[in-house]
Amino acid sequence: MPALIPTSTSEAPPQVAARKPRTGYLLLAPGMGWLAVFFAIPFVTLFITSLQVPTGASGVYAPGFDIANYGEALSQYGHLYIRSFIYAGLATLFALIIAYPLAYFIAFRGGQWKGLLLVLVIAPTFASFLLRTYAWRTILADEGPVTGFFNALGVLPEGRILSTSIAVVAGLTYNFLPFMILPLFASLDKLDPRLIEASNDLYASPVTTFRKVVWPLSLPGVVAGTLLTFIPASGDYINAQLLGSITTRMIGSAIQVNFIQFRDYPIASALSVMLMFIILIVVSIYIRRSGTEDLV
Amino acid sequence: MVESRKVEDLHLRNLTKRFGDFVAVDDLTLTIPAGSFFALLGPSGCGKTTTLRMVAGLEDPSEGSISIGEQDVTGLRAFKRPVNTVFQSYALFPHLDIFENVAFGLRRRGVKDIKPAVEAMLELVELTPMARRKPKQLSGGQQQRVAVARALINEPEVLLLDEPLGALDLKLRRQMQIELKRIQMEVGTTFVHVTHDQEEAMTMADTVAVMNEGRIEQMGAPADIYELPETVFVARFLGQSNLFAGRRESSGSDSVTVAAHGQQFTIPNSRNNAPGGDVIVGVRPEKMTIVDAGDPIPDAHDRIAGRVVDVSYTGVSTQYLVKTSWGEEISVFEQNDVVGDQSAVGDSVEVHWARDHAFGLDGTGTSADDVESAMPVV
Numbered sequence A: 001m002p003a004l005i006p007t008s009t010s011e012a013p014p015q016v017a018a019r020k021p022r023t024g025y026l027l028l029a030p031g032m033g034w035l036a037v038f039f040a041i042p043f044v045t046l047f048i049t050s051l052q053v054p055t056g057a058s059g060v061y062a063p064g065f066d067i068a069n070y071g072e073a074l075s076q077y078g079h080l081y082i083r084s085f086i087y088a089g090l091a092t093l094f095a096l097i098i099a100y101p102l103a104y105f106i107a108f109r110g111g112q113w114k115g116l117l118l119v120l121v122i123a124p125t126f127a128s129f130l131l132r133t134y135a136w137r138t139i140l141a142d143e144g145p146v147t148g149f150f151n152a153l154g155v156l157p158e159g160r161i162l163s164t165s166i167a168v169v170a171g172l173t174y175n176f177l178p179f180m181i182l183p184l185f186a187s188l189d190k191l192d193p194r195l196i197e198a199s200n201d202l203y204a205s206p207v208t209t210f211r212k213v214v215w216p217l218s219l220p221g222v223v224a225g226t227l228l229t230f231i232p233a234s235g236d237y238i239n240a241q242l243l244g245s246i247t248t249r250m251i252g253s254a255i256q257v258n259f260i261q262f263r264d265y266p267i268a269s270a271l272s273v274m275l276m277f278i279i280l281i282v283v284s285i286y287i288r289r290s291g292t293e294d295l296v
Numbered sequence B: 001m002v003e004s005r006k007v008e009d010l011h012l013r014n015l016t017k018r019f020g021d022f023v024a025v026d027d028l029t030l031t032i033p034a035g036s037f038f039a040l041l042g043p044s045g046c047g048k049t050t051t052l053r054m055v056a057g058l059e060d061p062s063e064g065s066i067s068i069g070e071q072d073v074t075g076l077r078a079f080k081r082p083v084n085t086v087f088q089s090y091a092l093f094p095h096l097d098i099f100e101n102v103a104f105g106l107r108r109r110g111v112k113d114i115k116p117a118v119e120a121m122l123e124l125v126e127l128t129p130m131a132r133r134k135p136k137q138l139s140g141g142q143q144q145r146v147a148v149a150r151a152l153i154n155e156p157e158v159l160l161l162d163e164p165l166g167a168l169d170l171k172l173r174r175q176m177q178i179e180l181k182r183i184q185m186e187v188g189t190t191f192v193h194v195t196h197d198q199e200e201a202m203t204m205a206d207t208v209a210v211m212n213e214g215r216i217e218q219m220g221a222p223a224d225i226y227e228l229p230e231t232v233f234v235a236r237f238l239g240q241s242n243l244f245a246g247r248r249e250s251s252g253s254d255s256v257t258v259a260a261h262g263q264q265f266t267i268p269n270s271r272n273n274a275p276g277g278d279v280i281v282g283v284r285p286e287k288m289t290i291v292d293a294g295d296p297i298p299d300a301h302d303r304i305a306g307r308v309v310d311v312s313y314t315g316v317s318t319q320y321l322v323k324t325s326w327g328e329e330i331s332v333f334e335q336n337d338v339v340g341d342q343s344a345v346g347d348s349v350e351v352h353w354a355r356d357h358a359f360g361l362d363g364t365g366t367s368a369d370d371v372e373s374a375m376p377v378v
């Protein structure tokens, strides 16, 4: 699969490979420097913090090697990881379902309006994340028309939307939708419409053409879009806090509370480090699977 | 490959395609006989691809109908038509390997046991070792062969080929031409082959249709069209022609005499397509012979005096450019089969040809300058 990662350096022409390797490392230096400043240093700091020990004074910790921080974090907040991943997974799924037809429409039917339509897609992000989420409180309010409508249908188990998991997932879906649409659009826009014609010419109905040609060719966009939605959504706490209740808290909320309110930096750091690792594992399994999947 | 199956004629009736105000295909009516190799020949932008797309079902006609035998397919969706296309741009599926590209049509129709069929097809186009490669890893010529194989394996009633050999080098092109022709005779499918290479059209096709600005100018067996073009466009587009605009002077029982530039030319009635008095006399360059001024000229030949302005030796033949007294440059191709001196630049010569080789075109509404100054389209 044409994945996100550039592949096959092995096919480089021999004269490039024969060049002195030192030049190659030198060329990597800017990238390495960037990684060091923006990734390695913050991560190492975070990791060191996660092993610090309390001194008794609030918010002051001594250097140490306290693995127990991790055990404590996990026993207290383990269930929040599961809930976060369920919410983020659902939001990703809904975003994909909403974004795909939209991206398809813009790519193939957008014509001269393509640029404008794309601007409209990202326009909501011009307003602050916080504001937009607050706005959803009004939209989903108990006395609001949305809740009224669904209550009339009798489909709401708790009789309300706000402060339930439905609201949190809806908020996550909405907030990360542009990050799903853009990569999907990019890969669909690259798709040569003549391939669709060729498929039609070769006895594939529109549905089959979608399954056998359009979908596999848009997979890089699907993978990128789902990652760009899933990863930030699983660490998010704004939606859970503004649209949910105490029973819908996500792991991001726990990290935030520990950091800001309890000033328990080691626990907050341990939670963050674990979140990163779990996401890393989930994502690499996901990329691996979508890479080797038989696309035929 | 299949044994001879029942293939049916393809009929286009009043087929028209408009893009806004622009008429890309203009009231096309023609029948392509079952099992024939039909070439659609014409300059860029004359509507060849648009015609094929309408037959394939990828473009809706603005007017007219398409039928295969008795079945009207005008309203049938592309994927339901017994028609396959070899696209001008190949349009191979980049995510599938060569084997799967070729197998695509068979899989969609639920054909069982497709492996032997695909392998035989790959064998036919000499791509067996490439079966597991992706299209991007093939050369342009190889990709084109995949495109041919991918369409042909479905044994359609009609195979549409949109300049399938455009990207090949000359040798491979000739080879593929012979190959395509052989396959066509073997499977008995109707081939509609679009090209702007006149030689390709003439060597491969049973019938050639010359298209210009959305219309068919002339249609027929390659030799017939070449020997007796009916319009100035065809005379120019298919090979080269020397044209002289004149007026009919007298009509005999089997020939007409035309006066042009103070000279008289004779055309057999059977070869005169001019309905009125304005006649354009046409002669193919290879039908002309060049002699020194004053040399005897055979009976029943017409002649023009002039001066040689260019000589190019091409091996098999020598091509002369002769300037007439009224300033027109005419081309003469001579076989290099005579020993001895040839004409040189500056020589005063006479060009002559058998009257039976001349043809007459309708000259109504065209001035002598229009006809004679335009460079022949090669």
Ligand SMILES: Nc1ncnc2c1ncn2[C@@H]1O[C@H](COP(=O)(O)OP(=O)(O)OP(=O)(O)O)[C@@H](O)[C@H]1O
Pocket: B019, B022, B024, B042, B043, B044, B045, B046, B047, B048, B049, B050, B051, B196
């Ligand atoms: N979708 C379209 N919209 C507008 N005009 C079009 C469209 N498709 C084709 N045309 C016009 O119709 C005319 C015929 O196009 P077509 O592709 O059939 O030419 P062609 O004979 O195949 O030429 P070539 O030899 O260059 O492939 C062209 O002038 C082209 O610009």
Ligand SMILES: [Mg+2]
Pocket: B048, B049, B050, B088, B162
């Ligand atoms: Mg074309």
